[in-house]
Amino acid sequence: MKFLETLQNSIEVHSDRNAFFINGNHYTYRELGTAITAIRVAIQKEIPLSEKYVGLITNDDLETYAAIIALWFEGKAYVAINPIYPKSRNEEILAQTNSMFVMDSSPSPYFEKGFKVITTHTLDMVDNNDLSAPKKVEPNDIAYVIFTSGSTGIPKGAPVSFKNLNGFANAIDNNLSFSLSETDRCLQMFELTFDMSVVSYLAPLLKGACVYTVPKDSIKYFQIIKLLSEHQLTLLIMVPSIIHFLRPYFKEIRSESVRYSCFAGGKLYSDIGKEWNACIPNAQIINYYGPTETTIYCGGYLFDKEGNNKEENGVVSIGKPFDNTTYLVIDENNNEVEDGQTGELCIAGEQLFPGYIQNEERNKLVFFEKQHNGKSLRFYKSGDMCYRDQDGDYMYVGRADFQVKIRGFRVELGEIEYHVKKKLPGLDITVIDLDDGNGNTELGLAVCSKEIDLKPTLSYLKENLPPYMIPTRFLFVDKLPHSVNDKIDMKKLRTLF
């Protein structure tokens, strides 16, 4: 697999350069390589070949990143497990992937029972610059699994194959004039449970550049600015919500070092994009687009800093698909619509994931085969409503369902409702996305009842859902507003909060 070989070569060639900056410490590629080798030895000794999915506790340290690469070099997938999320949800995730083994660098293991834990920070490290070659992997073997919110109350596992990731690694180099070198200093602000983390560490490591991670227990947007100003970062990959938080302080930010400012995972508005570009005057902003199911991102748009950008309702265009990807905009009957007509965006190509784990029902809904330019392609229905303009650029219009983005995280409102209903049986409830006034999304919970104490409900939610899925605004009403066709009138309901 080409990207694994490139990665091995990069680690060996750049041995004296810094690979990571984590919690105030630099780590060289040599140190990274040494850790990878030690972890590989442990994997070979402890984990049978048949075990393909291995849990990974996502700490912010060298061992955790080394474990990812060690698993890849051994032909295995990592299933990211964030220790700050509820244990019940994490166990549910590892049950879906049938994982028995967990890599963990925590001082005391996160899972006390139920799993075989490989402790990665106490292994014997033998300083050695020669990595043994990655094992041969099959293109359809899985590299990682990302779990996203599922409207049935159970998270959905989206596996991404080595072929998918290899396609992605090629595509970022071949599209949108994006090019890193060993002198770049790159931000990694994402939890490893979120797939934008993958590009944030993988793209730099393939080129011998340095990855700067944002400390976990911190207010991210200020830590980003701190890293930016103290280390003159050159690449920023972020979700747009970060610049919404920073907007009041834009006039105090001036960073000449940034070469690329990449956005994905949310709507980038052109006005704030332009203001942000003034803070980083030498940077090319790129608005990338793509669901987790088509490997991190699969297309994008080069932002014009003068502000001459294509937009729809103020949202910057998502541009064109990568050269390995095909887009199709369809109506309800899976027929392609004309340019300018809004429909659901469907995606085919090298980066298309093989299908959700243990979820045939869902897979039947999201995939379809269609002839396109004389070839039969397998398309994924993204749930994103878009149209294509006469130049072939795509515009993002909105969602086709009840999925919302909270600080970049995909949230199915139905999953939260499922858990609320368990605690408030018999009450009519709705969870809704609200604008917090700063351009970010927060969650509201509307309950059809007189005012009741929601504390027990909220603590129940906190035991079962990650923090970003907990509603922060509350409303008690006699009746939920309904539209003529008997659906809950979300627009009206929003005005009541």
Place this chain on the structure above:
Amino acid sequence: MTNDEKILTELKEIFIETLGHDNFELDGNTTANDVDGWDSVTHMMLINEVEKKYDMKFSLMDLMSLERVADLVKAIENRQA
């Protein structure tokens, strides 16, 4: 009561009001990790409330180096001076 203690008491009131609960201890060593609901969103709200209460405006430089509550107390005192 020292000035530090006075500010801490006032901060605790702001935190209770903003976060909607008083289920936490607030001392110099407290970080966002120790307080339920103190996250990236509420942090902005807390900062706004602190600025209102003390009639001051923090710079980005002040806010970048806030890690523990003691840093916030110090930032307030620096602005008051």
